[in-house]
Amino acid sequence: MTATSLLTSLLPLVADLSRELPEGERYRRLLGALRALLPCDAAALLRLDGDCLVPLAVDGLSTDTLGRRFRISEHPRFEALLASSQPTRFATDSDLPDPYDGLVEGLDEHLEVHDCMGCPLFVDERPWGLLTLDSLDPERFEPIDLSALQAFASLAAATVSAAQRIEHLALRAEDEHHRAEVYRQASGQQHRDMVGQSKAHKRLVEEINLVGGSDLTVLITGETGVGKELVAQAIHAASPRADQPLISLNCAALPDTLVESELFGHVRGAFTGATNDRRGKFELADGGTLFLDEVGELSLTVQAKLLRVLQSGQLQRLGSDKEHRVDVRLIAATNRDLAEEVRNGRYRADFYHRLSVYPLQVPPLRERGRDVLLLAGFFLEQNRSRMGLGSLRLTSDAQAALLAYDWPGNVRELEHLIGRSALKALGNCKVRPKILSLSAGDLDLPHAAAENLPTISLAPESMVTVSGDLRQATENYQRQIIGACLERHQHNWAGAARELGLDRANLGRMAKRLGLK
Structure with a gap:
């Protein structure tokens, strides 16, 4: 490789340093230039995060690579790259397993990476991450001068540093206009295990960072399995209370007789089996955050006692008249429609409004x-x-x-x-x-009824003809199944839900999404 070709490859990146580009686009350009300079089948930029390497950008690797977290101790090639201050090329017959085996994009057969090299990146003289190059050709990198990779790595480190500084300056400038918008832009502070790049996910992360910096009570809503507890952890991590405890309680996992003791604690002799004084979750979370999962399952009696604590910050242990003052930020979560529960008299309106100071909806995976x-x-x-x-x-x-x-x-x-x-x-x-x-x-995913609907006979003329988009065909099939079931039950939603094996609320959400309601 000549100095001219090296300079030609690096000049666009040098020009990018002074441009305002989204972080993702900046990193994609970086890997594109790397593959142009050093032809290979795949390249990746990974950031060091504790004991893991997190892919920030990949070129030539499968999309799911971006969701992986590579524990360094389990990947000896990554360990070797990080241990060296210079570029490393592994021998083609190296017996060290390659983390990218089978992940090269567009290949269904079991092809393994045969030539691999990489280089550590240093920002402010501290290890920041890695650049890696991989090839299916065992001799692809043999003629390459490793000094070219070293030169590129220096510019890559400058690119990373520029991206971080531009982001920092953007946040500071935004802070002068509207402090709340800083939180909305601070997606880099998200919980490490919140994985996603969709617009719906980014909106959620923005809201987490917005409300995280406040002390507002948050009510997290969403369907079962969307990760409401993970969202609660991220809110706590983004808050000034992050170095204080986050205490969790699943309100549905305890009988009503024990919820009070778990929340407020008890004194010796308060009930059979109470042999010692015990602090409750509120006292354990003092100075930090209390997360109440499945808060829709609380009885009206417990709701009333919780309301008093939220209003005054004072509580009494079960069996005691002594007041304890606590400073707790409350986050609650439910998959129920609490507004509907209030209308039906199954939930206290005053308690609901205390919980939903800042409602936060977690999007379902299908969106x-x-x-x-x-x-x-x-x-x-x-x-x-x-x-x-x-x-x-x-x-x-x-x-x-x-x-x-x-x-x-x-x-x-x-x-x-x-x-x-x-x-x-x-x-x-x-x-x-x-x-x-x-x-x-x-x-072995269901082919048609994504919500595991039972098989229901439809008239031949109403059967779905599958053509074009699979998701659209699936939704058409679901509409027909649900519509036929509702007809049989004279549009009694509770009866239809029982036949379909669904929770009534979930059936309602499905019907609304499908345009049946």
Whole structure:
């Protein structure tokens, strides 16, 4: 490689340093220039985050790679790259497993990476992350002068530093106009395990950072399995109370007789079995945050006592007349429609309004587009590590199946699906593979009724003709099933929900989404 070709490749990046570009676009340009300078099948930029490497941008690797978190201790090649201050090229016959085996984009067959090199990045003289290059050709990098990669790495570090400084300056400038907007832009402070790039996910992260800096009570709503507890953790992490405890209580997991004791504590002799004084969740969370999950399950009696604590900041342990003052930020979560519960007299209106000072809706997975692939990558890497595999990946038909499915159980369903499918696929292998690929057949997703609706006979003239978009065909089929069921029950929603094996509220949400309500 000549000095001229090196300069030609680097000049556009130098020009980009003075331009205001979105962070993602800046990093994509960086990897595009790297592949032009040093031809390869895949390149990646990874940021060091504690004991993990987090992919910020990939070029030539599958989309789900962006959702993975590579634990350094489990990937000796990454360890070796970080341990060196210079670029490293691994021998083509190296017995160290490659983290990207099976992840090169567009290849369904089990092709492994054969040539690999990388370079650590330093920002302000501190390790920041890695640049990696991979090729399926075992001799691709042999003629490359590693000094060219070193020169590129220096510019890459400048690019990263520029991106961080531009972001910092943008936040400071925005702060002068509207402080709240700073929180909306501070997505870089999100919880490390909140994975996603969709507009719906980014809006959620913006709101988390907006409300996180306040002390407002937050009511997190959303369907079962969307990750409401993870959102609560992210709000706490974005708050001034982040270095104080976050105490959680699942209100549905305890009988009504014990909820009071768990929340407010008790003194010795307060009830049978109370042999010692015990602090409740409120006292344990003093100075920090209390997260009440499934808050819709609280009885009217407990709601009244909680309301008093929220209003005065004072509580009494069960069996005691002594007052205790606490400073607690409350976050609550529910999958119920509490406004509807208030209208029906099953929930206190005053308590509901105390909880919903800042309502926060978590979007269902079906509204997050290709985030399903990033989340799948996150769970694939978890299971790869747990199962001791070299690589765990999705074939193209499996990715298509994930994108077409409606996810009634949301992120939790996806997590369980990946774990179950990986275990079954491994059990079907006669010889333990280095690379395990999950196909659409391994995932075994329902083909038509995404909400696991039962089989219902439809008149022949009403049957769906599947053509074009699979999601649209699925929704048409669901409309016909639900419509036929409602007809049989004279539009009694409770009866239809029982026949379909659905919660009434979930059926209502489905019908609204499908235009039936």
